[in-house]
Amino acid sequence: MTAAARTRFSVDARRAQLLELGLRLFAERAYDEVSIDDIANAAGVSKGLLYHYFGGKRAFYVACVENAAEALFERTLADPSIPEPERARAGLEAYFDYAEEHETAYMALMRSGIGNDPEVAEVVERTRTRIVQRALASMGMEEPRPVFRAATRTWIGAVEAACLEHLEHREVDRGGLVQMLLAALYGLLVVAKQLDPEAPFELGLPPRAD
Amino acid sequence: MTAAARTRFSVDARRAQLLELGLRLFAERAYDEVSIDDIANAAGVSKGLLYHYFGGKRAFYVACVENAAEALFERTLADPSIPEPERARAGLEAYFDYAEEHETAYMALMRSGIGNDPEVAEVVERTRTRIVQRALASMGMEEPRPVFRAATRTWIGAVEAACLEHLEHREVDRGGLVQMLLAALYGLLVVAKQLDPEAPFELGLPPRAD
DNA sequence: GCCCGTATTGAACCGTAGTCAACGGTGGGG
DNA sequence: CCCCACCGTTGACTACGGTTCAATACGGGC
Numbered sequence: 109m110t111a112a113a114r115t116r117f118s119v120d121a122r123r124a125q126l127l128e129l130g131l132r133l134f135a136e137r138a139y140d141e142v143s144i145d146d147i148a149n150a151a152g153v154s155k156g157l158l159y160h161y162f163g164g165k166r167a168f169y170v171a172c173v174e175n176a177a178e179a180l181f182e183r184t185l186a187d188p189s190i191p192e193p194e195r196a197r198a199g200l201e202a203y204f205d206y207a208e209e210h211e212t213a214y215m216a217l218m219r220s221g222i223g224n225d226p227e228v229a230e231v232v233e234r235t236r237t238r239i240v241q242r243a244l245a246s247m248g249m250e251e252p253r254p255v256f257r258a259a260t261r262t263w264i265g266a267v268e269a270a271c272l273e274h275l276e277h278r279e280v281d282r283g284g285l286v287q288m289l290l291a292a293l294y295g296l297l298v299v300a301k302q303l304d305p306e307a308p309f310e311l312g313l314p315p316r317a318d
Numbered sequence: 319m320t321a322a323a324r325t326r327f328s329v330d331a332r333r334a335q336l337l338e339l340g341l342r343l344f345a346e347r348a349y350d351e352v353s354i355d356d357i358a359n360a361a362g363v364s365k366g367l368l369y370h371y372f373g374g375k376r377a378f379y380v381a382c383v384e385n386a387a388e389a390l391f392e393r394t395l396a397d398p399s400i401p402e403p404e405r406a407r408a409g410l411e412a413y414f415d416y417a418e419e420h421e422t423a424y425m426a427l428m429r430s431g432i433g434n435d436p437e438v439a440e441v442v443e444r445t446r447t448r449i450v451q452r453a454l455a456s457m458g459m460e461e462p463r464p465v466f467r468a469a470t471r472t473w474i475g476a477v478e479a480a481c482l483e484h485l486e487h488r489e490v491d492r493g494g495l496v497q498m499l500l501a502a503l504y505g506l507l508v509v510a511k512q513l514d515p516e517a518p519f520e521l522g523l524p525p526r527a528d
Numbered sequence: 529g530c531c532c533g534t535a536t537t538g539a540a541c542c543g544t545a546g547t548c549a550a551c552g553g554t555g556g557g558g
Numbered sequence: 559c560c561c562c563a564c565c566g567t568t569g570a571c572t573a574c575g576g577t578t579c580a581a582t583a584c585g586g587g588c
Contacts, residue, residue: 114537114584116535116583116584122535134434137433138432138433138436139432139435140433144577153537154536155538156577164577165576166350219439223344223352224344224429262498263479264479265475265482268475269475269478273471273472274468279464279468284509284513287513288505291508292476292505292506296502298501326566326567363568364567364568366567370566370567529588531586531588533587535583535585536581536582537579538580538581541576542577545575546572548570549570552565552566552568553566554563554566555564557560557561557563
């Protein structure tokens with residue numbers, strides 16, 4: 109804030125500071141309403157420094173998004189000791205927790221993308237893929253199983269939609285949404301198993317209303 | 319291409335031409351890689367004309383997205399004479415048809431957004447809302463029913479995800495995806511009805527595998 | 529206390545979004 | 559058939575903001 113004399117940070121500290129600030133700015137205004145100067149000013153740093161750390165504006169934006177995506181991914185890692193019917197619920201609750209606590213960051217992440225820039229799309233899509241992979245592994249499927257991948261990816265879409273709905277107008281309570289999502293997951297998996305009976309996967313009982 | 323002398327179009331024709339061209343350009347390259355000059359050149363028109371028809375670059379982009387969204391909306395209007403268990407399937411098939419036939423346009427629409435520009439987000443979100451509304455009306459619910467709105471909106475999320483998955487790597491056949499989505503919808507609606515028993519809505523039988 | 533590596537700067541460059549007053553094609557009236 | 563007026567259209571001009579790069583100064587190590 110005060111035009112402090114040039115202070116020297118470690119590379120990692122500076123990077124982290126810039127990423128955090130960038131995410132906040134990009135969350136509250138649109139991409140092309142945030143200028144490089146804005147970012148530099150807010151960070152108390154020269155424009156050139158941003159170009160030193162990141163390739164350019166686009167690259168900086170991508171890095172910010174990547175940062176948020178990574179946080180979300182780590183945050184939703186459910187405890188592997190929990191048995192499966194409940195583990196999905198735990199992961200789901202963690203997901204909602206993250207979204208509620210970092211509301212603007214979460215929405216910025218979901219609404220990220222510049223035009224249809226493949227690079228940005230890839231960052232968030234890769235995170236989804238990792239979540240899918242992790243989920244499949246927890247069901248005992250390491251090798252690719254197209255039907256189950258599709259089912260899980262589809263479910264992620266539902267989760268994101270429900271979460272956005274929840275954040276925008278909080279009329280339905282969270283528990284209800286979680287129940288709905290688990291029911292949807294069950295439906296998806298039933299059909300997936302029908303379509304790919306060879307899959308090493310045993311369907312449990314349908315989720316009950318608590 | 320040929321530097322045709324200044325040709326005069328009707329307002330509507332010109333608008334339509336520019337919107338169609340814009341969508342194509344924005345579909346193949348990212349927002350900030352497409353300059354106003356590019357668009358003007360490709361259209362064989364001066365830059366100023368774009369500013370005459372649309373407020374600016376952002377507004378033009380929004381208009382292009384809106385155009386694609388509208389086309390999708392109209393395309394997925396299912397025949398109201400079909401009874402309900404089959405109507406959802408018909409709407410779903412129409413949705414997939416559109417996505418397959420206009421692959422790049424569909425993906426551009428789904429990946430639209432500039433940073434997290436609220437205006438762009440609103441355009442595509444409004445289209446989703448309209449689809450939701452139409453779906454609820456077809457179930458006999460005109461007035462707002464938060465639980466069912468959430469359920470339907472969630473389902474749209476699943477549909478979009480499944481559709482993108484389908485377009486990207488076509489490993490699971492379309493019929494399978496449709497079956498999964500219908501199962502998910504059934505699950506969502508079962509829980510929705512539990513959460514809001516007053517709703518004037520009778521659940522049919524679960525979808526069968528053809 | 530000096531010195532060197534490197535984090536950091538700031539001014540200059542340039543592509544591109546946005547503005548505006550003038551131009552000319554087209555269609556209607558004499 | 560010609561002229562006029564309206565409005566779709568133009569292109570040069572401006573200013574803003576992303577990008578570059580040679581120069582600068584901070585701070586740890588000797």
